[in-house]
Amino acid sequence: MKGVILAGGLGTRLYPLTHVTNKHLLPVYNRPMIFYPIQTLVKAGITQILIVTSGPHVGHFLGVLKNGTELGVRHLEYAYQEKPDGGIADALALAENFADGEPIAVILGDNTTDADISDAIRRHKEGAVIFLKEVPDPQRFGVPVFDAKDPSKIVKIEEKPKQPKSQYAVTGLYLYDPKVFDYVRQCDPQYAGRGELEITEVNNFYLDAGNLQWEELNGFWTDAGTFDSLSQANKYWGQKSQASHTPTQHARSASIVR
Numbered sequence: 001m002k003g004v005i006l007a008g009g010l011g012t013r014l015y016p017l018t019h020v021t022n023k024h025l026l027p028v029y030n031r032p033m034i035f036y037p038i039q040t041l042v043k044a045g046i047t048q049i050l051i052v053t054s055g056p057h058v059g060h061f062l063g064v065l066k067n068g069t070e071l072g073v074r075h076l077e078y079a080y081q082e083k084p085d086g087g088i089a090d091a092l093a094l095a096e097n098f099a100d101g102e103p104i105a106v107i108l109g110d111n112t113t114d115a116d117i118s119d120a121i122r123r124h125k126e127g128a129v130i131f132l133k134e135v136p137d138p139q140r141f142g143v144p145v146f147d148a149k150d151p152s153k154i155v156k157i158e159e160k161p162k163q164p165k166s167q168y169a170v171t172g173l174y175l176y177d178p179k180v181f182d183y184v185r186q187c188d189p190q191y192a193g194r195g196e197l198e199i200t201e202v203n204n205f206y207l208d209a210g211n212l213q214w215e216e217l218n219g220f221w222t223d224a225g226t227f228d229s230l231s232q233a234n235k236y237w238g239q240k241s242q243a244s245h246t247p248t249q250h251a252r253s254a255s256i257v258r
Contacts, residue, residue, distance in 0.1 A: 001121055001175075002102055003041040004095045006088055007034055007061075007109030008054035008081040013226050022057040023225065024109035025064055029237040032064055033224055036112035036237075038071050040173070044118045046105055047074035050098040052091045053109075054081035087196025088172075089184045096181045104180070108172030108223065112233050114240070115219040120175065127211030129175040130157075130203055132168040133221045140226075141169035142200040144214065154207060154214060159192045159200040170203065171221055179206075 011023030018026070024034040034051070041049060049068065053061055058080060068076035079094040092106060103124060105117070120129055132144060143164040147153040157170060183205040187197040206212040220240075224233040 001046055001124070002099060002104050003046040003049040004092065004098070004104050004106045005034065005037050005041070005049060005051045005109050006091045006106065006172075007051055008084055008086075008091045010055050010084050011225070014230065021060050022053065022055060024053070025057070025060055026224075026230070028112060028224060028230070028233045029241060031237075033112070033233075034061075034065070034109050035071065037107040037109055038065075038068070038073065040107060040111075040113055040115070040117065041105060042072040043116060044105070044121050046121070047072060049073050049075070050077045050079060050095050051109070052079045052081055052094050054084035054091070085196065087189075087194070088199040089187050089197035089202050092199070092202075093181065093184045093197075099178060099181070101178050103175065103177050106174045106176060110224045111172040111221065112224060112237065113171070113173070113217060113219060113221040115217040115221060117173070117217075120215055124175045124177075126177045127209075127213065128177070128180070128203060128206040129213045129215060131171045131173045131217045132214055133171050133217045134167050135169045136167075138164040138167055138169050141171075142203070144168050144170060154212065156207065157200050157203050159198055168216075170200070171217060172223060173217070174199070174203070179211075 007024040011018035014023055025032045077098060081091045081094060083090060139160060143158050143161050143166055144154045145156045145158060145165045147155050183202045187201050189195050189197060191198045191201045203212060220236055222229050222233050224230040
């Protein structure tokens, strides 16, 4: 399976920070934000990756990521989204040639998680898989509506509903078969009234065809597209990094005492 990281847009919610560089290159603790979705894919065994980006700072990615080898990426490509406000599905459309008829794992460039999706990737044969996470503010995301008679079944996904019917967010992490590009071509820019091609509409196409599955992410997950969520991501990854170094530091101290 190949991987696609969608790192376009203008990052207007993070102005003035994103006047300086692309949102996905802003620091999350001690690493650029985009290192985290790359880590998620590489940890799952995906080392052929396409990064779709846009906006005035696209050249910055080359200086940061180079050829990707330092991050465990075997093959790294870039694609340019001419409409930075075209929507997630519009950006995904640029991955069709890269996918070359193979299934793909798609992750948004501002998503950070320590979940391991290796098993889901191994099980995936066809259709789509979306990953859900319970959040305190589901109205910011696509939100699944569950069947009242069968809570394990999703009947539809609503895009940024004012009154969410569940506390779950559809995270920016998806597995798709090659049919996804046909569905993108069917998307209506006015689906959610924003003039964008919405990934929620793509997922609902799969749902209507009876070919959408979902899994709950185990572990930490947040996007980092607002000041609050960026701060949350920095706090979590900072604490995790410090915790991972503490035993080593203690061991060194003990060896000095002896």
